[in-house]
Amino acid sequence: MTNKRDGFQSRIGFVLAAAGAAVGLGNIWGFPTQAANHGGGAFLLVYFIVIFALALPALFTELYLGYAAQANPVQALKRAWQYKAPKLGAGAGYLGLGGAVVMLSFYSIVAGWMLAHALAPIAQMLDMPAAAEFLSNDSLTRNLVFTPLMLVLTASIILQGVKSGIEAWSRRLMPLLLVLLVGLIFYIGSLDGAAEGFAHYLKPDFDKVWDADLIIAAMGQAFFSLSLGVGCMMIYGSYLKPGANLGKLTLSVAALDTSVAFLAGLLIVPAIFVASHNGVEVFANGKLIGEGQLIFAVLPQLFEAMGTMGLVIALAFFVLMSIASVTSTISSTEIPVAFLVENHQMDRKRATALVTLVVAIASGTIIMNFDWLFGLVIQVFTQYQLPLMGLFYFLTLGWVWNRGNKLAESNHPGIKALLWYIRLVCPILMTAVFINVAMK
Template sequence: MGEKRASFGGKLSAILVAAGSAIGLGSIWRFPYVAGENGGAAFLLLYLLCVFVVGIPVMLAEFSIGRKSQQSSVGAVRVLAPKWSWLGYFGVAGALLISGYYYIVSGWSLEYIVTSLTGSLYSSPESFAEQFSAFQASPRQIIYMILFVLLTHFIIARGVEKGIEAASKVMMPLLFIILLIMAVRVAFMPGAIEGYRFFLTPDFSALFNSQTILLAVGQAFFSLSLGMGCMVVYASYFKPSNNLTGTAMSVSLLTLMVAVLAGLVIFPAVFSAGLEPTEGPSLIFITLPEIFKDMPFASLWSFIFFILLALAALSSTISFHEVLTTYFTEEFKLSRRASVYLTSFLSAALCLIAIVFKFDINFASLHLENISFFDIFDYVTANILLPVGGLLSCIFTAWYLKPSFLRGELTNYGEFKGRAFPLLLFLLRFVSPLLIVYIMLANLNII
């Protein structure tokens, strides 16, 4: 393969980098509002189940493919089975489409960092909803999106060790520290107990709602960076001595901790202010500033929270930027520098399309107004590309490849005992695929 492939420094580095990909807006921005709209703790229980029954097995499948092949998401599958090389393009497509809206939301966090720092977020005569709408209609949304692309570009351009690994070692501990500080602060707010009850008391009727189940599976994929090639590419930088099972468990545990901590920050604060926890993405950018307003040092707490959001976003944009960068480098034989620039350009271009173009859909009984490419990119990736990518990874790893391949990778070829391997193989062969297929059919209203 020519030049020696870069690798992460050690086991902790591998965990922090993979966790950085998994812990993103899916845990902090998406999880609270999806949970709030779908039964609170009932959604949390379904999410936990999906992570352990579907998320971890699929992550291990992707880890195994990536480390064994030492290639991009497309090249990885080609090395193991040339006839299946098309499977890798699901990861590339997923990473590309997510780039088409993720940088936009990430840029929102930069706007709120700046307005919190300057104090204009709280000195403006406009309501927070009006400020948010005005920002989305202004050129600043494009400027901050481009700034976030450039920030990601700078880190990726520094390479695997000096860029991705070094950034993750700083961002992940800082993210946890900020979350813990915020969780302790909101615990002392009046009425916070109602938020804990909402979040921790399950509505069991929601457990049998197909839409809630669908969202839980989608959230598990979204928050663990599965189905888009991120874990395949990152695992290609793992050392042969890395314990894949231990890494997957650690990454999943850290992701769950962040998701729960985010809920323990958001819901008590929302209930303390007497607001509704079901306000969609605006929960973060409208409701939380409203809550911070009544706290001492409002601008400081707001600044800290949106730094947290930006860190979570950056850890994810780094991962799918790297998926595309390695694809262009290895498939088209471009230099890494050229691949980084190409990926950044495509990401910014897709985001511009998502921001600018809106249209109506009138087809048969389907009538939707003011639909944007932002909505389409979000829906297609979270509900179709990521689950399908995970489904195909299950089939490829558990059915097409010999069990000895997966067992060898997970036990480091005899270094570990692998007692749980039969259970993992069963989950990958039957439980995970069947659950994903069920969710896909339910999403398409076929069942």
Template sequence: MGASRGEFSSRIGFIMAAAGSAVGLGNIWGFPTQTASNGGAAFVLVYFVLAFCLAYPAFMAEILIGRYGQANAVTSLQKMSRTVLQKRFAFVVGFGGIICAAMILSFYGILAGWMMSFAIEPVANIMGQEWIAQWVVGQSLGRNLLFTVLFMFLTIIIIRKGVEQGIEKWSKRLMPMMIGLLILLIVYVLTLDGASEGLNAYLNPDISRVLEPNLLVSALGQAFFSLSLGTSVMVIYGSYISKKENMVTIGAQVTLIDVSIAFLAGLLIIPSMYVAQAQGLKIFADDGSLIAGPSLVFEVLPTLFDSMGTMGLFVGFAFFVLMSIAALTSSISMLEGPVSYAVERHSVARETATTWIGFGILALSVTIVVNIEFMLDLVATVSTQYGQPIIAMLCCVFGGWIWHRSSLLAEIKLGNEGVENSLFWKIWPWYIKFICPVAIGAVFIHSLL
């Protein structure tokens, strides 16, 4: 790879960046909510199994396509195409992933802005500025616009710096900070009344529920989407990995970090819900379903923090800083996809491409904010329930059906000479050829129904 293009300077740099992309609001917000709505510990158990048996193989396909192509998503897919038709198909898949990433970032920036605003609320209360505290947690057009713009500016600034000085540098700083905050919050919440009941619900599975169709499909969807599959992100990140690295090991390490942080998030959120319930808040309906759902983070948890008195101000601040960091490590990866395409396919300077594409996505975010009641859910649904599974499935089709098997093996052997005789090579090619497309298709069909 040419030095001018940039690459991760170390294995830990890629792992932190890829894990940072995978670990976002979907893990720390979405995973616990899904867990609470789908049988608690039974969902956790199924999620772990599917993450390694199905999501990991699909993740490997995307990062291998990227490292083989050493380019943006479109160019990487076209390099393995042998006919004109395949090259056109590659363009549709690669560019579709780029558009999908941009759409996700457009609404993701709004949600991340809310996390930042909620982090300011306890600071304003400590300083005695109650009017600021009330304004930053209120649903107003001004609040939404201000914090969406602030968050998008942070994302643009990091991506303008490039791979090593931008993505890698900040991922290596933010990820350890996020994990440290998460662990500190877990330790504190587990000392509160009601936490032990939540811990039992989270860690003691009802084995009879693990084969429920809705639980299986929900867990599979969470596993695929939490690893940023289907957005071109992992293809472009894979293109920045050195040819000397063992991709099988790296892929497993990123997957392990991703599911581990999702598990830790559940270890914080689920006991917190039961703590809130012990303090009189209504969390579950009579039929056992979760009442708050996606609004859990903005309704139930702030009420819990308020009930803790002065300590709750510090806990609330730490929690929403944690959420903001998780969102930022994901947003920088989403912006990198379209930026890398503009830089490499159209010879636009990185700083220029980042600024213009970032402002373009921000303009879409502002449009969503102005029409938030119907556009937020619409854009989120189109990009995550339709776009992601289709693109992820087509990347598996490329890896399993279009990429020549000997060329694929040669790529994996770089950094892992003995892989041909390993269990991974005996199983993985068949997984991405048959199992992964069918599994992702099942998630897609379920989302339609």
């Protein structure tokens, strides 16, 4: 089975795919407002420190578990726990599978919103006001149309496999994402009000560096922005060729993900202040307006105020958001697909169809019960499952898995130090993140 597994064919292909899995909507609409509301440059400083203190070890841990097992999360965790409690390890793997389906069920809905908003300016350019209004305004019908569209788009990439699907499309989409992001930064930066936004984002308020809320917020953002805790990185790690340098790959993925988050701040925060300069209300109770209102209310008002050029900018922005959505949905979809292929000997076509159908049913259930179910699903997933699974991975690599674990068997001082850091420091930091998020 190991020899027949598909896999990444190049280092750059893996880095772009893994970074694409990590780069999601949270990077582009969550990170900027977190930074702006927590001391600007002070948050950035703490965030960069936390990336090295928590997120890098967490990313390395998840990649290593998949890489060593060369298998999906259920098999990987079962093998790691085989001498202690294999059923517990497998159970955690199944919980990750369920988490991937849960994540896809709400993420596909939001991704559908992004796709609809990307098509809205095209409808306006074609003088189709009714279509533009339908695409721009939230409705049950729009959700029932665009959520399946995103699921089909994701499935079409997954069907092609790792090399021809995930890797090939990541090599196309991630550079496009970066080009759009940088281009939008330059354009927004040239508008009145942008300079104030750059100052708000980049100027550090060092009085807040030691603020507990800022530190915990940075820890949570660093962990969640790398898409850790659901098994995405574990399955991608399992597709690496033998002899891969996991240390360098971990650094590369984290560096690219962090760079995108930082650049997103250079786009979003100045754009908010440009909107404010144009009379749009952007503050609530002394803080920047929340992410949902920001993306679907504040920025569209800004784009509308720009006239014809605003249509072009709106198109570029929501294409950017759609790309960020797709690169994340394909990684989450691959987790249950790989499980069905490897554990139940399904061909990829049937496995992809089954996963897409299950996610479509779950998404439809949320759409039909949106008012109370959408927020609940996101809260349970982000506040409980992700940090608990991250903690479980640390404990697995650090304390449980000893036989066949090259980290545990190594006599190299640096590797020993890394293992003890994962054993002792990372669980404490991860527990702090969980407690803080759960109490909010």
